[in-house]
Amino acid sequence: MILFPAIDLKDGECVRLVRGLMEEATVFNDDPAAQAREFQSVGFDYLHLVDLNGAFEGKPVNASAVEAILNDVTIPVQLGGGIRDLATIERWLEKGIARVIIGTAAVKDPDLVREACKLFPGRVAVGLDAKDGKVAVEGWAEVSDVTVLDMANKFEDVGVAAIIFTDIARDGVLQGLNMDATVGLANAISTPVIASGGLSSIDDVKALIAAKCPGLEGAISGRALYDGRLDPAEAIAMLKGAA
Numbered sequence: 001m002i003l004f005p006a007i008d009l010k011d012g013e014c015v016r017l018v019r020g021l022m023e024e025a026t027v028f029n030d031d032p033a034a035q036a037r038e039f040q041s042v043g044f045d046y047l048h049l050v051d052l053n054g055a056f057e058g059k060p061v062n063a064s065a066v067e068a069i070l071n072d073v074t075i076p077v078q079l080g081g082g083i084r085d086l087a088t089i090e091r092w093l094e095k096g097i098a099r100v101i102i103g104t105a106a107v108k109d110p111d112l113v114r115e116a117c118k119l120f121p122g123r124v125a126v127g128l129d130a131k132d133g134k135v136a137v138e139g140w141a142e143v144s145d146v147t148v149l150d151m152a153n154k155f156e157d158v159g160v161a162a163i164i165f166t167d168i169a170r171d172g173v174l175q176g177l178n179m180d181a182t183v184g185l186a187n188a189i190s191t192p193v194i195a196s197g198g199l200s201s202i203d204d205v206k207a208l209i210a211a212k213c214p215g216l217e218g219a220i221s222g223r224a225l226y227d228g229r230l231d232p233a234e235a236i237a238m239l240k241g242a243a
Contacts, residue, residue, distance in 0.1 A: 001208060001239050002218030004048035004078070004194065005225055005232070007069070008034055009062035011053065016223045022052065023058075028226040034070040039225075040073045042232045046098075048220050054082020055103065060092075070096040080127050080164070084109075089116050091125055099161055102128035104137040106146055110154050119160035126155055128184060129166040129179045133181070136168060148181075151191050162217050163189065166196040177204050177219065186215030195219040203226040205235045210243040 007014050010022065015041055016028040029035040036047055049069065060066075060082045069241035070077060080101030083089060089100050099122075106113050106126045118123045128148045129136045135151050136143045152163050167178040175198045186193040192215060195208065199221045208219055218239075224230035 001216060001242070002046050002234055003044065003196075003205070003232075003239055004046050004218060004220045005044050005219050006048045006050065006196075006222035007035055007039075008050045008052050008222065009065050009081075010095050012062060012065050015052070015158060016226060017052070022056070025052075026223075031143055032065045033072045036069040036073050036077075038073050041129055041233075043236045044232065045075055046218075047073065047075060049077055049079045049081075050101075051079070051117060055080070058082055058084055058104070060088060066092075066093050066097075067158050068092050071242075080125075084112070085113065086116060086119070089120065089124070093120055094137050098122050101125045101127045101164060103129065106155070107146065107151060113136060113155055113160065114158045122129030122161050124160060125162040125164055126152075126160050127150060127164045127166070129168055130181075131168045149188055152185060152191065156189055160191050162192045162194050164194045164220070164231035167198060169197075176200050177207065183213050183216070186213050189215070191210060191215075199230070201229055202231070202234060202238070203228075205238055209238070212232055 010025055013027050014032045014035045015025040015027050018023050051062045076098035078099040079097045083100050083102055084105040092100055094196045102113055131143050133147055135141050135146045175196050178193050182195040194217050199219055
């Protein structure tokens with residue numbers, strides 16, 4: 001199981017939001033590449049990046065920060081935010097992104113996901129962010145009438161590498177992962193699921209292990225790492241010991 005440290009990019013800085021609200025941004029590092037190097041140095045195996053401005057504007061905005069990170073680390077990086085067409089997907093993969101995350105476009109244009117998976121097998125993930133079980137899009141500014149499970153089922157058999165499931169209500173507020181919903185989704189589909197939103201302490205890591213859910217690929221951690229509530233060495237060792 002993989003623990004993905006999150007680097008959320010807003011105006012070129014590393015920030016954390018509260019429930020996806022851009023006006024509730026806390027800057028944790030004004031040098032995202034330095035933050036990425038730090039995460040690599042403590043033993044993380046994979047980075048999770050989000051271009052927050054891009055998610056709202058529908059196109060890459062923090063490209064220079066992403067490229068600086070790619071130049072400074074050797075571990076794989078997955079990226080979401082503003083990725084809504086094949087040209088953007090191909091461009092990021094060529095620059096060294098290991099896996100792109102399609103969010104809004106997956107809901108509004110499912111055929112894009114299918115085509116991308118054919119062209120770039122194993123390198124396309126889908127981000128499903130939920131408010132009260134319904135998928136939110138456009139940087140979480142709009143809530144659709146589609147359930148997470150219904151949307152996830154659309155991509156069963158098309159080659160999606162992973163579903164990143166975020167409970168927006170828990171994101172950035174350190175209330176713990178929504179394990180019931182996450183495990184329920186992982187058990188209902190064949191695509192691997194990555195938990196996101198609310199991971200607050202080593203207890204959440206223990207809960208991930210205790211779930212014994214083969215469909216869980218891992219979890220994303222943000223604010224808990226920046227606040228020091230989650231010790232990265234302890235979490236990484238615990239996950240590797242349970243492997």
